[in-house]
Amino acid sequence: MNGRPPSLRDVAERARVSHQTVSRVINNFPGVRPETRERVHQAIDELGYRRNNAARTLVTQRSGLIGIIAVGSFLYGPTSTLAAIEEAARKHGFMTLLATLRDVAPGGLTEAVNDALNHDVEALVVIASREALLRRTAELQLNVPLIVVGPSPDDVDDLMTLSVDQAAGAASAIDHLAGLGHRRVVLLAGPQDWVDAQQRLSAAERACERHNIATQVVFGDWTAASGFAAGQELLASWASDLSGSLPTAVFAANDQMALGLLAAFNEAGVSVPSDISVVGFDDIAGADHFSPSLTTVHQDFTALGFKVMQATLAALGGEKPDLAPVSAQLRVRASTAAPRV
Missing domain, CATH: 3.40.50.2300 (Response regulator)
Structure with missing residues (x-):
């Protein structure tokens, strides 16, 4: 091609189709047979064609x-x-x-x-x-x-x-804990200037009320550090509680805070889930390799x-x-x- 960049017409000639067909393939229009579409893409790859977006903008607005x-x-x-x-x-x-x-x-x-x-x-x-x-x-x-x-x-x-259905996700976490028999649950909420944190907390509270679960609300800032601090505070309050009615599970509003909780409990010798269950939210990469692997709400991003x-x-x-x-x-x-x- 004498040093010039390949054109749409060059692609059409290589693929043995019209330049209108090449245009339809490039712009993902329907109505092109799969074998034709494949032939055009092969010609594009062979020639190294790149469409001229500036010219396209002028023509198509x-x-x-x-x-x-x-x-x-x-x-x-x-x-x-x-x-x-x-x-x-x-x-x-x-x-x-x-x-x-x-x-x-x-x-x-x-x-x-x-x-x-x-x-x-x-x-x-x-x-x-x-x-x-x-x-x-x-x-x-x-x-x-x-x-x-x-x-x-x-x-x-x-x-x-x-968005992902935040309320349904939080409710499913509480439904799971209720199904296991938990009736005293800590809700480790995210920062309340975030709407998803608001929705997760309110949905969890409604689900707890529906299942007659007693709740304690603690707030974090999404980070593992805040989850660790919350875990330490909970452990301190539980150590001085003589009522015998301690929480048996924690629902954390995201996995990072759940990770901090797990670290705090592990440091104090509290076994998860034997002594207390933990549920997270997000299903971040690696949540299945936490110790123990984390029950959590998966968001399909x-x-x-x-x-x-x-x-x-x-x-x-x-x-x-x-x-x-x-x-x-x-x-x-x-x-x-x-x-x-």
């Missing part, structure tokens, strides 16, 4: 960009969701423009949104769980679709939000990321997105057992 703003956390859940959205976007022919903010300051969000719009993004995805930011996001006036990844506060109705992309595509097409939450699944492992009689 579409940038092929999805803006993603991740705010306030680089914990397991938000990071896993971000990776899944980016992967799903590429599979649908979009590239992502990412902005990360470490706090929820109003100016930072406004600046990130304006930067994304200045790059002509076709839609915006905001990954956020803190209540203040969700309320601020609801006030944005945009001319592109906006999808928020995270649970919505109960009184915010004008946001398109997608890959499914969530792909569902966010499907909702974005629906909104771009003028359709009503499916905003039903992704199901949470309890993973029962060795950290829970029936209470000692």
